[in-house]
Amino acid sequence: MISRLCLAFLFCLLTATAARAQYAGVAAAAPTDAPVATAAPAAVNFRHMPTLEGGPEAFKNYLRNSLVYPEDAREYAVEGTVVVLVAVDAQGRPTVKGVEKALFPACDEAALAAAAQLPRFLPAVRDGQAVARTLRVPFYFRLR
Numbered sequence: 001m002i003s004r005l006c007l008a009f010l011f012c013l014l015t016a017t018a019a020r021a022q023y024a025g026v027a028a029a030a031p032t033d034a035p036v037a038t039a040a041p042a043a044v045n046f047r048h049m050p051t052l053e054g055g056p057e058a059f060k061n062y063l064r065n066s067l068v069y070p071e072d073a074r075e076y077a078v079e080g081t082v083v084v085l086v087a088v089d090a091q092g093r094p095t096v097k098g099v100e101k102a103l104f105p106a107c108d109e110a111a112l113a114a115a116a117q118l119p120r121f122l123p124a125v126r127d128g129q130a131v132a133r134t135l136r137v138p139f140y141f142r143l144r
Helices: 002-029 056-066 071-075 105-116
Strands: 080-088 094-101 124-126 129-131 133-141
Touching: 056 133, 071 105, 080 105, 094 105, 105 133
Parallel strands: none
Antiparallel strands: 080 094, 080 133, 124 129
């Protein structure tokens, strides 16, 4: 019994020693002239996602008010979310790319129709330049 315990201890000790030696070899092999990471400038102008003129609240209100619940979906008591991909170019013009997450054919069509009517966005900005981004726009279908 003691011999098995001693063997297990020796195995663990040897494994740990080998791993430490291997790690030290990898660390020693790293080049010393590697570039040093520096912090980003403090005054970088960056707006990650496009927004509507009134901000996120205006966007939520638009989505809530523009969506028409299809009668077929009401009849079958369909509830859920349709996610539509919308590309916003550097000028803020939205282009509907398609449905990423479908729910029910009539709901998908209603979400695409609402997304097609999206107004112009304030584009995303990176380093002071407007850039194109793709949005995942959720349309919620809930019966009340």
